[in-house]
Amino acid sequence: MRDAVARAITEAARTRDDVILVVADISPAAALKTFLDENPTRIVDVGVSEQAMIGMAAGLAMTGLRPFAYTIAPFALYRPLEQIRVDLAYQDLPVVVIGVGGGLSYSALGATHHTMEDVAIAGAIPNMTVIAPCDPLETQAAVTESFDLTGPAYLRLGKSGEPDLTADATEPFALGRIRQVRAGSGTALVGYGPILELGLRAADEASEHGVIPSVYSAHTVKPLDLERVDTILSTYERVVVLEEHVHRGGLGMQVQARANEIGSTATVVSLHLGDVFLHTYGSKDDLLEAHGLTLESVTDALLGTR
C-alpha cells in the first residue's frame, strides 16, 4: 500500500501542479523516488515534528496546494491531533493525512506504533473524511479521488506487501460508497482495510460449508454510506462486520446502531479488536489472534456457529 500511494501521488502530479508532500522523518518508499525526481521541490521533510507537519500542510493548503501529510499512522494522527482538528478540520482545508502502518501493521513494535482507535477518533471530528482502503488498488483509487474533496481526510493504510483483493471486484471503487467485492447470498461480510483479506479467506471457508457470503469493502468509513448499509441490512439475514479497530466508534458499532434505528431483523455480528493494549509481539496474525480474530473465528461468525 506504501508503494501504491506513492505511485498514485506520482501519477497525480503528472497532470496537476498543486501536489506537495509533507513528511515527518519517514524514509519515502522506493516508489516515491520517481515523484522526487519529477518534482524535486514538492516535498517538505519536517523531521520529527508532527505538529509542524500538520500546521505546515494547512498553510500550504491555504496557498492553493493539495498537500499529503505522510508518516506512520499513530504519529500522523494522534500526536498532532489538535492540529488536525483546528488547522485542518475547523478551517476545512483539503489536506490528506496519510497514516501508514495503520491498525496492528507494526506488530513487532508494540502499541506505541499501533492505531486501534484511529477511525473513531478521526471520524469524530467534523469535516473529516476517513478512508481505509483494503488493498493497493483501492489505495490508488482513494488518492486519485481524494482530489475531489474540499476538506481534510485521514487515509489509513497498511504498510507493504498487501495483496490486491479487488482486481475482480463485482463493483468499482467510488469514494463515499460501500462497494461489493464479491457476490453471495444470505450472509454478508462488511469490512475495511487489509483485514478484508482475512474476511475473504473466511468467506472461502464458509462457502465450503454451504454459506456463500457477499463481501463488501466499506473503505470510506466516514461519511458512511448509510444508504448501502440499509440495503445490506435488509438484504441479508446475517451481517458480519470485520475491522482491525476497537468496537467503540468503529464500523461494527455504527452498523449495529443503524440496524436498531431502522428496525432491521438481520443478525449483526461485530468482529473487532479488544479494548486492550497488548504487551505481546509477533506477526500481525499473532496479534489478531490475541484479539480473537482468526480464520476460524471469522468463518464461525459467517456460519453462525459462534
Added chain:
Amino acid sequence: MGVDMQVPVDGDRARARCRSHRRRILEVSQKVDALHVAPAFSCLELVDAVLNYCVDQPVGGADAFILSKGHGAMAHYVVLEDLGVLDPAHVNRISQSGSTVGGHPDRGIPGIIASTGSLGHGLPLALGIARGKREHSTPGTVFVVMSDGELMEGSVWEALLLGPSLGITNVTVIIDHNGSISRGDIMKVQPNLIPVAPKLQAFGWDTREIDGHDSAAIVEALRSGSGSAPLAIVARTTKGKGVSYMENQPIWAYRSPSPEEYKLALSELVDPEDSHA
C-alpha cells in the same frame, strides 16, 4: 516585505490611532461580556503597525498576517474595522447570539485567514504559507504575532527550529512579550523562558528587541530583516497598556470594566489636543 514598506511612520498619528483603537475596544466591552481587553491592549501597536505599515494590503494581498495569540482578537478586529475591512456592526455584536464574529479569530471573518485561539498554531501555519509561496513563485511575507506565554507550547519550538532549517526567510514573528500568562508572572511559572531573544537567535532567527508600544520602533524593526534568515522581534509590552489600573493586572485578561471603570479608563485615553481644549 510588502510593497508599501516605505510608508513613513508618523508617531503622533500612530499613537492617536492606537488610543482610538483602545477607546473602541473599551466601548465594545460595555456592550458585550467577557472581552479579552488587556491581551488586546498588549499587542495593539504590534497589530496596528503590521497592518498599517508592513503588509501590502490588510487582506488578500501578497503579504499575510496571522494573530497566533487569538485571545488578542479585539486588537485585530478594531484595526480591521479602522481599515474598512470589518463591518462595525459585527464588532459591536462580538460573541452575541447569532453573531458570526466571536472571541477568537475564525478563518472566513473578513480579514482573518487563520482560526486561532488554541496557542501554538500560527507559526507552523505561517511556515506552510511561506513555503507555499515558494512553490507558486509569489512574493510576500507572513507576519505572525504571538504571545510570550505561547512560547511554552512545543509546537512553537518545532516551528522555530524548522523555519530556518527549511531556508524560509519570508516569515516574521513578533513576540508580544508582556511577561505574563493567565496565572500571573511568567518569571514565577517558567523562569527559564526568559530571556527570550537569545533562544530565538540560537534557533536561527534574525532577532531584534524593541519597545512593543512604540510604533516607529516596531516598523523600523519589521523593516530591518536581512533577507537571509527569518526575522523575530521580541517586543516588550505591558498587558493592559494604556489604562493604569489594568496594566499588569491578570484579572483584566478576562474582565470587562464596569461603567465607572470605563469612564476612568477613557479619561486616560484622551487625545492631547482634546485635553487642552
